[in-house]
Amino acid sequence: MQCHMRFEVEVQDPQCRARVGKLTLPHGEVETPIFMPVGTQASVKACSQEDLEAVGAQIILSNAYHLYLRPGTETMEAAGGIHNFMQWKHPVLTDSGGFQVFSLADLNKVTPEGVTFQSHLDGSRHVFTPEKAIDVQISIGADIIMCFDECTTYPVTRQKAEESMRMTVRWAEACKRRWEERNAVHQALFGIVQGSVYLDLRSECAGALTAMDFPGYAIGGVSVGESKEEMVSVVEATAPLLPEHKPHYLMGVGPPEDILEAIERGVDMFDCVMPTRNARNGGLFTSQGRLNIKNAQYARDFRPIDPECSCPVCQTYTRAYLAHLYRAGEILALRLNTLHNLFFMLQLCAHARDAIRGGCFQDFKRAFLQRYSLQNGGNE
Amino acid sequence: MQCHMRFEVEVQDPQCRARVGKLTLPHGEVETPIFMPVGTQASVKACSQEDLEAVGAQIILSNAYHLYLRPGTETMEAAGGIHNFMQWKHPVLTDSGGFQVFSLADLNKVTPEGVTFQSHLDGSRHVFTPEKAIDVQISIGADIIMCFDECTTYPVTRQKAEESMRMTVRWAEACKRRWEERNAVHQALFGIVQGSVYLDLRSECAGALTAMDFPGYAIGGVSVGESKEEMVSVVEATAPLLPEHKPHYLMGVGPPEDILEAIERGVDMFDCVMPTRNARNGGLFTSQGRLNIKNAQYARDFRPIDPECSCPVCQTYTRAYLAHLYRAGEILALRLNTLHNLFFMLQLCAHARDAIRGGCFQDFKRAFLQRYSLQNGGNE
Numbered sequence: 001m002q003c004h005m006r007f008e009v010e011v012q013d014p015q016c017r018a019r020v021g022k023l024t025l026p027h028g029e030v031e032t033p034i035f036m037p038v039g040t041q042a043s044v045k046a047c048s049q050e051d052l053e054a055v056g057a058q059i060i061l062s063n064a065y066h067l068y069l070r071p072g073t074e075t076m077e078a079a080g081g082i083h084n085f086m087q088w089k090h091p092v093l094t095d096s097g098g099f100q101v102f103s104l105a106d107l108n109k110v111t112p113e114g115v116t117f118q119s120h121l122d123g124s125r126h127v128f129t130p131e132k133a134i135d136v137q138i139s140i141g142a143d144i145i146m147c148f149d150e151c152t153t154y155p156v157t158r159q160k161a162e163e164s165m166r167m168t169v170r171w172a173e174a175c176k177r178r179w180e181e182r183n184a185v186h187q188a189l190f191g192i193v194q195g196s197v198y199l200d201l202r203s204e205c206a207g208a209l210t211a212m213d214f215p216g217y218a219i220g221g222v223s224v225g226e227s228k229e230e231m232v233s234v235v236e237a238t239a240p241l242l243p244e245h246k247p248h249y250l251m252g253v254g255p256p257e258d259i260l261e262a263i264e265r266g267v268d269m270f271d272c273v274m275p276t277r278n279a280r281n282g283g284l285f286t287s288q289g290r291l292n293i294k295n296a297q298y299a300r301d302f303r304p305i306d307p308e309c310s311c312p313v314c315q316t317y318t319r320a321y322l323a324h325l326y327r328a329g330e331i332l333a334l335r336l337n338t339l340h341n342l343f344f345m346l347q348l349c350a351h352a353r354d355a356i357r358g359g360c361f362q363d364f365k366r367a368f369l370q371r372y373s374l375q376n377g378g379n380e
Numbered sequence: 381m382q383c384h385m386r387f388e389v390e391v392q393d394p395q396c397r398a399r400v401g402k403l404t405l406p407h408g409e410v411e412t413p414i415f416m417p418v419g420t421q422a423s424v425k426a427c428s429q430e431d432l433e434a435v436g437a438q439i440i441l442s443n444a445y446h447l448y449l450r451p452g453t454e455t456m457e458a459a460g461g462i463h464n465f466m467q468w469k470h471p472v473l474t475d476s477g478g479f480q481v482f483s484l485a486d487l488n489k490v491t492p493e494g495v496t497f498q499s500h501l502d503g504s505r506h507v508f509t510p511e512k513a514i515d516v517q518i519s520i521g522a523d524i525i526m527c528f529d530e531c532t533t534y535p536v537t538r539q540k541a542e543e544s545m546r547m548t549v550r551w552a553e554a555c556k557r558r559w560e561e562r563n564a565v566h567q568a569l570f571g572i573v574q575g576s577v578y579l580d581l582r583s584e585c586a587g588a589l590t591a592m593d594f595p596g597y598a599i600g601g602v603s604v605g606e607s608k609e610e611m612v613s614v615v616e617a618t619a620p621l622l623p624e625h626k627p628h629y630l631m632g633v634g635p636p637e638d639i640l641e642a643i644e645r646g647v648d649m650f651d652c653v654m655p656t657r658n659a660r661n662g663g664l665f666t667s668q669g670r671l672n673i674k675n676a677q678y679a680r681d682f683r684p685i686d687p688e689c690s691c692p693v694c695q696t697y698t699r700a701y702l703a704h705l706y707r708a709g710e711i712l713a714l715r716l717n718t719l720h721n722l723f724f725m726l727q728l729c730a731h732a733r734d735a736i737r738g739g740c741f742q743d744f745k746r747a748f749l750q751r752y753s754l755q756n757g758g759n760e
Contacts, residue, residue, distance in 0.1 A: 042704065046711040049696075071679065071704045078680050079700060087696050299451065300458050316429075316467050320459060321422075324451045328421040331714055332428055 001180045003215050005144070005188035007247045011357050017239065017266030018361040020353045023059075023247055025091040025143035026186045027083060030058045032247065032268035033352050035259065035345040036093060038276060041066050042086045045276050046334040047342070049088045054312055055343040056350070058090060059143070061271045064136045065097025065104070065128075069119050073139035081141025093144035093271075095251070096133040096175075098192075099151045099220075110150070112167065130174035138184050145184075146218065147175040149192040154225040161196035168194045169208045176212055188215040190249060196221055197230045199237040206241035216247040219267070223252035232261050239266040256285065256348050256372065260365045263352050275345050279337035282326050285344040289375040293337065298323040311343035381560045383595050385524070385568035387627045391737050397619065397646035398741040400733045403439075403627055405471040405523040406566045407463060410438045412627065412648035413732050415639065415725040416473060418656060421446050422466045425656050426714040427722070429468045434692055435723040436730070438470060439523070441651045444516045445477030445484070445508075449499050453519035461521025473524035473651075475631070476513040476555075478572075479531045479600075490530070492547065510554035518564050525564075526598065527555040529572040534605040541576040548574045549588045556592055568595040570629060576601055577610045579617040586621035596627040599647070603632035612641050619646040636665065636728050636752065640745045643732050655725050659717035662706050665724040669755040673717065678703040691723035 006024040013019065021032040037044045037052060040063045044052055052060065067076060079085035082092055101107070105117035105126075114129030128136075133148035149168040152161055172191050179189045191209035195201030202219075209217060219238050222231045235250060239262075242248050249269035250262050259270050275285070282294040286306035291298070293305075304314035305322065313322075313336045325333035348368075355364030386404040393399065401412040417424045417432060420443045424432055432440065442462060447453075459465035462472055481487070485497035485506075494509030508516075513528035529548040532541055552571050559569045571589035575581030582599075589597060599618050602611045615630060619642075622628050629649035630642050639650050655665070662674040666686035671678070673685075684694035685702065693702075693716045705713035728748075735744030 041708040041710060042701075043708070043710040043712045048712055048715065070708060071700070075680055075700060075704070079682060079698070085698075085701055085704075087701070300455055302459060318459070318465075320451070320455060321465055321467070324421075324455070324465075325423055328423070328450060330421060330423040331426040331711060332423045334711055335428065335715070 001183070001185065003184075003188045004186050005215050007216070007245065009245060013356045013361045014359050015362055016264045018263050018352070018356045019266065019268070020356045021247065021268055023091075023268075025059075025188070027089060027091045027143050028058070030091055031353060033259075033263045033349050034058055034269055035275075035349050036061045036269060036271040037342050037345075038271055038273045039086070040273075041070070042082055044338075044342075046280065046331075046338040049086060051335070051339055052088070052342070053090075055339055056346040057342065060088065060090070060092055062092055062094050062140070062142065063097060063100060064094050064133060064140060064145075065100035067094075067140055068097065068126075068136045069121055073136055076141070077139050081139075083141065091144070092142040094137050094140050094142040094146065096137060096146040096148040097128060098133070098146075098149040099251075101128055102151055112170065114148075130171040131178040134175050134178040134182065134184075134189075138182055138187065142187060144188045144190060144216065145179075146190050147172045147192050147214075149194055149220055151221050151224065152194065152196050154196065156196050158198055158201075161194075161198050161201055165194045165196075165201050165205050168192065169205060172209055172212060172214075176214070190214055190216040190218050190247075192218045192220040192251070193238055193242075194221045197226055197234060199233070202234060202238045203241055206238055210241070210243055214246070216249060217242045218249040218251050220251045222250065223254055223272070228258065231258065232265070235262050235265045235267060242266075256345070257369060259345075259348065260352065260368065264361060264365060270349075275341035276338050279341040280334050282333075282337065283341075284337060285341050286375075287371055289372050291375065293319065293323050293326050293333075305340050306344075309340065309344065309347075311340050313337075313340040313343075381563070381565065383565050383568045385595050387596070387625065389625060393736045393741045394739050395742055396644045398643050398732070398736045399646065399648070400736045401627065401648055403471075403648075405439075405568070407469060407471045407523050408438070410471055411733060413639075413643045413729050414438055414649055415655075415729050416441045416649060416651040417722050417725075418651055418653045419466070420653075421450070422462055424718075424722075426660065426718040429466060431715070431719055432468070432722070433470075435719055436726040437722065440468065440470070440472055442472055442474050442520070442522065443477060443480060444474045444513060444520060444525075445480035447474075447520055448477065448516045449501055449506075453516055456521070457519050461519075463521065471524070472522040474517050474520050474522040474526065476517060476526040476528040477508060478513070478526075478529040479631075481508055482531055492550065494528075510551040511558040514555050514558040514562065514564075514569075518562055518567065522567060524568045524570060524596065525559075526570050527552045527572050527594075529574055529600055531601050531604065532574065532576050534576065536576050538578055538581070541574075541578050541581055545574045545576075545581050545585050548572065549585060552589055552592060552594075556594070570594055570596040570598050570627075572598045572600040572631070573618055573622075574601045577606055577614060579613070582614060582618045583621060586618055590621070590623055594626070596629060597622045598629040598631050600631045602630065603634055603652070608638065611638065612645070615642050615645045615647060622646075636725070637749060639725075639728065640732065640748065644741060644745060650729075655721035656718050659721040660714050662713075662717065663721075664717060665721050666755075667751055669752050671755065673699065673703050673706050673713075685720050686724075689720065689724065689727075691720050693717075693720040693723075
């Protein structure tokens with residue numbers, strides 16, 4: 001089945017696998033590499049949709065497990081899908097809920113057919129099968145939807161990782177079948193490569209999924225506790241196995257330094273709760289590393305968070321005011337910190353794209369990391 | 381001492397005491413009658429300063445007690461005052477902290493000189509005298525500052541109310557003296573009429589304060605537990621005793637219906653936490669009365685909060701989305717609800733001004749209250 005998504009690799013960096021691409025989706029175009037803010041419950045925490053536009057978000061993430069439980073697929077359908085429901089006019093990607101079923105819900109039983117679980121909200125019983133995960137995502141109506149997968153914990157034995165990966169592959173087949181039956185051509189279905197840190201399993205999984213010809217491919221099962229080196233080696237081994245002219249999405253990654261490592265190895269799309277979650281704890285990104293606004297030194301610091309930043313927060317408010325808001329428990333602190341961090345991540349991707357277009361991604365990465373390590377940790 | 385504030389009564393309603401005025405302050409003009417959103421800690425809860433402009437706020441309230449304790453007057457001075465600190469370019473009024481010293485702090489001792497109290501934040505000991513309250517408000521730098529007063533509880537005996545009112549008058553003299561010594565001509569000092577529900581005490585207090593010739597006058601000590609009828613009778617008896625060509629501010633009032641009663645009786649300025657606090661609990665104003673977004677009936681209601689409202693929230697989001705955000709515990713719910721309620725209060729004042737200009741305030745009030753009672757309480 002030919003879906004409506006288009007992906008074009010526009011520029012390939014001559015020295016590494018980094019590339020600039022253009023993803024054309026029903027709700028607009030997305031330049032890659034791109035960071036996708038996470039709006040699990042149809043809201044990027046502490047931001048309005050106007051805020052997201054203001055910080056340069058092009059596509060956001062939401063979650064089938066959460067929206068299935070609340071407000072429910074009937075409400076999503078009655079609203080006319082997630083774009084209407086939340087009034088976000090640009091592309092959306094929904095995760096299938098596989099990760100959440102395994103990490104958040106009280107899990108009752110996994111069978112080859114799917115998972116029986118209890119809601120983390122009210123304990124009610126539900127069944128998610130690959131088919132159900134696709135149906136739910138069709139009700140939600142995101143531009144990109146994900147296969148229902150099993151995300152293994154870390155560490156995991158090779159045998160368990162292998163069994164799990166094989167089930168993920170069978171589920172991917174079932175998802176694809178359902179997606180075709182439903183003829184959801186306006187939603188691009190991505191396959192998810194699993195296999196934990198076992199590179200041969202990753203390779204087997206990538207091969208099996210590639211044979212199914214998905215519109216896009218994700219690397220899942222990272223950011224689950226493995227070391228940065230292990231994560232990078234998984235990306236380095238897996239990304240080259242994915243079809244070059246399809247988008248590559250690294251799920252749940254990550255801090256700026258990890259995103260740059262992954263871009264260098266050919267990844268196009270990222271999501272992570274870290275920028276938004278850290279913001280709500282006072283952790284802010286700057287070009288010279290991270291700082292925490294709770295630290296006493298910022299109470300009378302009348303500079304912006306990052307003097308080099310052109311975000312709406314840095315154009316207006318001082319560290320002293322943000323420190324006061326945070327200490328005083330003001331809700332505005334959460335929003336302003338979040339806007340700054342999201343802008344930072346989106347600018348990082350914009351600068352990466354510029355560097356790739358200039359054929360010098362690795363130089364850009366080196367320079368960024370050198371400055372970014374200046375006060376990293378020192379103030380947090 | 382001649383302060384820089386100007387107040388002009390532009391239109392007097394022919395049938396009641398309602399009037400339209402223009403208050404000219406160092407940071408801009410304010411049309412009266414006006415509602416002032418409450419930004420106790422230099423932030424109107426859940427709103428940014430840009431949000432406040434978007435909903436039509438002309439002047440906001442802050443609080444000397446809170447800002448004195450956190451971030452402290454040194455920080456406020458280092459920032460160059462509250463306007464710079466919070467980047468709000470329009471007028472600000474600070475309450476002196478009298479009400480908070482008596483209601484929030486652990487009170488240790490009241491003497492004719494002032495109050496010794498312990499901070500509600502950390503138990504540290506502080507002394508507020510009338511002079512200190514003025515000094516703190518000069519450090520903060522609001523356009524309008526308030527005398528340090530004792531706000532009696534309700535109910536209170538006539539004797540206690542009388543003693544307290546006389547002390548408030550002596551403190552007002554001390555405040556005025558300090559304000560003149562400091563030559564704070566860019567800050568307008570308002571006197572506060574106390575006297576609880578005893579109309580003769582109110583009259584005595586108004587007379588004493590009027591003799592001191594303050595730039596403006598407030599009616600304090602209401603909204604402390606008395607009935608609506610008692611509050612209205614205090615306003616009805618007190619407002620006519622205040623100089624006609626000075627602004628009249630009713631402190632801590634109130635719901636829309638109370639504001640209209642007070643406007644009719646000659647009040648120009650209002651503040652209340654109710655619109656912002658209710659919003660954070662899901663309580664929303666509409667032209668047909670209040671509703672609570674938590675109620676099950678709104679979960680699939682795809683109309684705006686108030687189909688007649690032109691606020692940014694009603695232009696964009698549905699009750700169903702707001703209900704979802706509230707239930708899901710999303711921070712955005714707090715902000716959107718707050719913006720709607722503030723817009724409602726500010727529009728109420730704008731419509732009142734239009735009605736006064738049209739010479740028909742009482743007709744406007746009657747029509748508003750008739751519609752406003754349609755679903756009042758029924759859905760909350």
